[in-house]
Amino acid sequence: MLKEAIQFFQDEIRPNAYAIDHDPKAMTTAFHGLKERGLLALKRPDAFGGPALNESEFRRFQEEIARYSGALAFLQTQHQSAVSLLNKQAGDKIKAEYLPKMHGEKTVGLGFSQLRRAGNPICRATVVDGGFQIDGFVPWITGKGYFDEYIIGATMPNGQALFGLIPFKNVKGQTLSKPMKLAAMEAANTVTGQLESYFLPNRKVAFIKDKDWMRANDAFNITLQGHFAIGCALAGIDVVRDNGDKRGLAFLTKAAKDLEQELHDCRQALIDSQKDFGEDTASDRLKKRAWAIDLMMRCAQAAVTSSSGAANTADHPANRVLREAIVFSVSAQTSAIMEATMDRLVGR
Ligand SMILES: Cc1cc2nc3c(=O)[nH]c(=O)nc-3n(C[C@H](O)[C@H](O)[C@H](O)COP(=O)(O)OP(=O)(O)OC[C@H]3O[C@@H](n4cnc5c(N)ncnc54)[C@H](O)[C@@H]3O)c2cc1C
Structure with a gap:
């Protein structure tokens, strides 16, 4: 399913990413594409229709969709989160009314x-x-x-x-x-x-x-939300790598490789930190989230720098990635995440 989803993103979302960012018609087509492929209720348990993707597959999906279109990633995640929230928290009546239809009939x-x-x-x-x-x-x-x-x-x-x-x-x-x-x-x-x-x-x-449920829920999500930053960072690295190939500049290819290595380390740190989840690990998880945000911003800037003046043209992927990075820097932000991000930015 994940493989099929990635193929869909590469074939149909990547070429239209600029339009999907600002044109609701293009977004509607993309969103319907997710519906048609059964990709809108990925964590829904089998009892309500599945497909009950496991946590690591789901995070990989979130990264890959953010890599090809931040806007589509952001839109669909609202609904995917609603599925998870109703499944975990709602009473039986609401679950029975909503969950079986949340693959797309009810959004x-x-x-x-x-x-x-x-x-x-x-x-x-x-x-x-x-x-x-x-x-x-x-x-x-x-x-x-x-x-x-x-x-x-x-x-x-x-x-x-x-x-x-x-x-x-x-x-x-x-x-x-x-x-x-x-x-x-x-x-x-x-x-x-x-x-x-x-x-x-x-x-x-x-x-x-x-x-304090909201505070606890936010604490649980500190690193989970970081996977969107990883997806956006991947989008920036893609631009740098393409520029390296197109321009024949070995230092761009090397930069893309180095950023990719850091991204693998950061992703692994996010995954590992979710395993030792607990109140006492919050400061460590905040640091990992700040790392993902910082890395995303550097990758977006690398995309712009490697594209030169063309990065300024409205439909260039480099400026879209940089703009998407703004949203992923602050979405689901708490004051603790804000502080951790600032600490990282000023080098503390
Ligand atoms: C494009 C976009 C779309 C979004 N869509 C959705 C959506 O569909 N659904 C949704 O629920 N959210 C959505 N958000 C909200 C997003 O998750 C918020 O950006 C995030 O919750 C931070 O809230 P805020 O930006 O309103 O900032 P604020 O609430 O102003 O502040 C951020 C943090 O600082 C703290 N803070 C603020 N003022 C003080 C103060 N005076 N003293 C102490 N602490 C303070 C707050 O408690 C909070 O933790 C969206 C955001 C963006 C940018």
Whole structure:
């Protein structure tokens, strides 16, 4: 399955990566390509239709898709994460309603990064008859026009976090913005949501978690998210290697090789650190994530440098990779990841 997926990325995604980044029509075609090949619910257990990819195969998939199109990687991962989240956390009814259809019939995005923010909650849920009332702001929801629903995160008066499924469109109590103008991945249609007395019926409550669940979940994901940076770094190395071949410059070929060696080491470090997962290993895992981000940025810059002036032309892969690297530097960022990244950048 992985082999087939990579073939699809090389044949149909790589040649259209520029269009997929900024043109929703090209993105729609690419996203349908994933649906048709059964690549949208890769970690779904066999009991709900599979294919239950194991962790290492799944991370390899995430790297390879990010290598050929950061925008498509970013869009599809929202839905893949929703599959995993519902499978791990939701009750039986929601699982039975959603999971069997999540290979593409039912598509779901995410809107809960606001739960990471310090201070007064910006999106709140209060108990009302038959469900919850949601009020506030969702600063990031990717996938308008691609996903049917999204999982919203809202803070309850007792500090717990409510996760519920709501339509990904303007409905009574919810106004979504127009897709944001972004430096990269604009075609993934990222919007904001304003909620005013939105009624979430009990049957759409996915799960409720204690205050620090989000922190624990983020801690678990510190290095897992680093695989997107690895994929983006691979894309940068591909550009450097191609330039070495085209221009006959041996030092570019050597640079690509050296970066590739570092990438193998960094990837292995990410994989190893996930094996000794625990609170006490968080600082080590933060360092590995910062390494992956730093390496990605260097590979993207190497792609630009090796392409010379042409890197500035709008459709050149070097500037797309550099722009995608901006998103993968901050997606699922916590203040601890920000600090680890800064420490690495200033050479501490
Ligand atoms: C293009 C794009 C699309 C995205 N799509 C989605 C999506 O579909 N779904 C989704 O859920 N998320 C999405 N995100 C959000 C992404 O995961 C966030 O970038 C990430 O959670 C960081 O949040 P933030 O950028 O809003 O920064 P902030 O929340 O402003 O800050 C980042 C970190 O710093 C901490 N912090 C901020 N201010 C303070 C303070 N005053 N004191 C102490 N700590 C502070 C926060 O707690 C947080 O950990 C998207 C982001 C981008 C760039």
